[in-house]
Amino acid sequence: MAVLVVVIVACLGFCICLALLKWNEIRYNRRKGLPPGTMGWPVLGETTEFLKHGPSFMKKQRAKYGSLFKTHFLGCPTVVSMDPELNRYILMNEGKGLVPGYPQSMLDILGKRNIAAVHGAAHKRIRGSLLSLIGPHVIKDELLPKIGNFMTSFLENWNGKTIDIQETTNEMALLISFKQIVEKAPSSLYEIFKPEFDKLLVGTISLPINMPGTSYHHGFQGRKRIVKMLKQIMEQRRASSIAYDDMLYCLLHSKDSKYNLSDEEIIDQIITILYSGYETVSTTSMMAVKYLHDHPKALEELREEHLEIRKKKKPGEAVHWDDYKSMSFTRAVIFETSRLATVVNGLLRKTTEDMVLNGFTIPKGWKIYVYTREINYDPFLYPEPLTFNPWRWLDKNLESHNYCFIFGGGSRLCPGKELGLLQVSIFLHYFVTSYRWEEVGRNEIHQFPRVEAPKGLHIRISNYHA
Numbered sequence: 267m268a269v270l271v272v273v274i275v276a277c278l279g280f281c282i283c284l285a286l287l288k289w290n291e292i293r294y295n296r297r298k299g300l301p302p303g304t305m306g307w308p309v310l311g312e313t314t315e316f317l318k319h320g321p322s323f324m325k326k327q328r329a330k331y332g333s334l335f336k337t338h339f340l341g342c343p344t345v346v347s348m349d350p351e352l353n354r355y356i357l358m359n360e361g362k363g364l365v366p367g368y369p370q371s372m373l374d375i376l377g378k379r380n381i382a383a384v385h386g387a388a389h390k391r392i393r394g395s396l397l398s399l400i401g402p403h404v405i406k407d408e409l410l411p412k413i414g415n416f417m418t419s420f421l422e423n424w425n426g427k428t429i430d431i432q433e434t435t436n437e438m439a440l441l442i443s444f445k446q447i448v449e450k451a452p453s454s455l456y457e458i459f460k461p462e463f464d465k466l467l468v469g470t471i472s473l474p475i476n477m478p479g480t481s482y483h484h485g486f487q488g489r490k491r492i493v494k495m496l497k498q499i500m501e502q503r504r505a506s507s508i509a510y511d512d513m514l515y516c517l518l519h520s521k522d523s524k525y526n527l528s529d530e531e532i533i534d535q536i537i538t539i540l541y542s543g544y545e546t547v548s549t550t551s552m553m554a555v556k557y558l559h560d561h562p563k564a565l566e567e568l569r570e571e572h573l574e575i576r577k578k579k580k581p582g583e584a585v586h587w588d589d590y591k592s593m594s595f596t597r598a599v600i601f602e603t604s605r606l607a608t609v610v611n612g613l614l615r616k617t618t619e620d621m622v623l624n625g626f627t628i629p630k631g632w633k634i635y636v637y638t639r640e641i642n643y644d645p646f647l648y649p650e651p652l653t654f655n656p657w658r659w660l661d662k663n664l665e666s667h668n669y670c671f672i673f674g675g676g677s678r679l680c681p682g683k684e685l686g687l688l689q690v691s692i693f694l695h696y697f698v699t700s701y702r703w704e705e706v707g708r709n710e711i712h713q714f715p716r717v718e719a720p721k722g723l724h725i726r727i728s729n730y731h732a
């Protein structure tokens with residue numbers, strides 16, 4: 267009898283599941299002209315398949331439905347584009363109603379005036395203000411010497427230590443931006459700031475359930491405390507007549523009236539700088555260390571490039587702009603690292619009106635996932651795509667080919683691209699000229715949805731004697 271009940275319940279459960287799936291398909295198929303694809307479960311959609319099997323799920327769907335297909339993930343009906351030409355079109359045409367589509371839950375934590383939350387004229391103004399802080403001239407004249415100083419002291423006394431390079435580059439990426447923003451902040455302030463910022467970061471990529479105990483809730487609390495700290499610093503700055511040499515000073519005393527930001531905008535701008543350059547720079551630095559360790563020939567060539575620069579200098583002399591510009595193999599290593607590790611899998615957009623893309627109708631308000639990951643492994647663009655081959659990037663045309671979206675494209679092209687490349691380059695400069703290293707134990711690295719070493723990436727460090 268008990269067995270019969272179990273069988274009946276199981277059959278019923280199965281039928282309900284099938285009915286729910288079918289109902290969801292019928293609901294969306296009522297609309298004419300949508301791309302092919304499946305919508306999964308009501309509300310949940312195909313989020314679990316996407317998060318669990320990301321790249322293989324995408325390839326499976328593309329094989330069935332083509333390179334533009336519909337799905338439902340992260341709470342929204344979404345169209346995935348794996349078509350390089352269409353991806354380019356989408357990124358280049360924000361003006362035609364293809365605006366950033368990052369989840370509202372993420373934007374609520376990053377702030378209403380965050381660059382990804384604003385479009386049109388407001389975006390132009392916020393982006394202009396950002397470029398006045400991290401644009402090419404500022405990098406060359408002001409940020410390079412600061413980054414050099416930071417790296418020399420950050421990398422001091424590593425000889426003989428075993429470190430988790432994931433944790434270390436994570437610390438490095440946040441601290442370096444923090445110091446560019448508030449130059450003379452005491453380290454005790456940073457000690458309070460970092461854990462709160464980490465909560466904020468985790469909150470932006472968590473399930474948006476705002477209840478005590480959830481990561482999302484912690485994210486909001488992190489934001490609240492960060493905002494409070496920044497407001498206090500801004501008050502102190504306004505009460506002082508000292509001309510600080512940092513980004514906050516420039517934000518509070520903008521030379522160009524176009525870029526006079528409100529307090530709310532200044533706070534969101536600071537959060538943007540810290541957030542955007544955090545995981546990107548730390549993961550790229552960690553993976554560069556990993557790939558260089560595994561590819562001694564590349565390490566040898568990279569080290570030669572940096573020893574050549576050091577040879578021309580007195581001990582302890584800083585790296586200058588011309589030295590940085592001569593680091594062509596280093597730049598190639600960073601591009602190859604970003605390509606092979608795929609630090610950014612794709613970019614989210616949404617439609618502001620119904621529109622036709624590749625012959626299909628995309629309804630107003632739907633998300634478009636511009637999935638750029640697969641382009642990084644295209645064998646026509648990158649022969650033997652799974653091989654770490656930095657030499658391929660010595661052909662400068664590769665960086666600027668039409669489908670290189672490592673730093674995005676169009677009006678949202680990463681404004682921190684050169685700053686990010688510089689930070690990783692200067693880190694590598696001091697790291698490879700001061701030390702050698704070997705991996706300790708077996709360090710697993712997950713590639714999706716984020717590149718991370720769940721138990722850390724441990725390396726033993728010793729002095730490098732040329």
Ligand code: HEM
Pocket residue numbers: 366381382393396400538539540542543544546547550604609610613614671672673674675677678679680681682683685686687
């Ligand atoms: C290796 C390092 C980096 C990588 C791979 C990277 C990648 C990207 C990508 C792919 C986008 C496009 C996002 C989109 O279109 O939706 C982007 C945008 C952005 N990045 Fe970076 N980034 C890096 C470093 C940085 C740094 C150091 C900053 C410092 C501020 C930064 C600030 C930004 C900002 C503010 C945006 C948004 C631009 C806009 O909406 O107009 N990034 N980045």
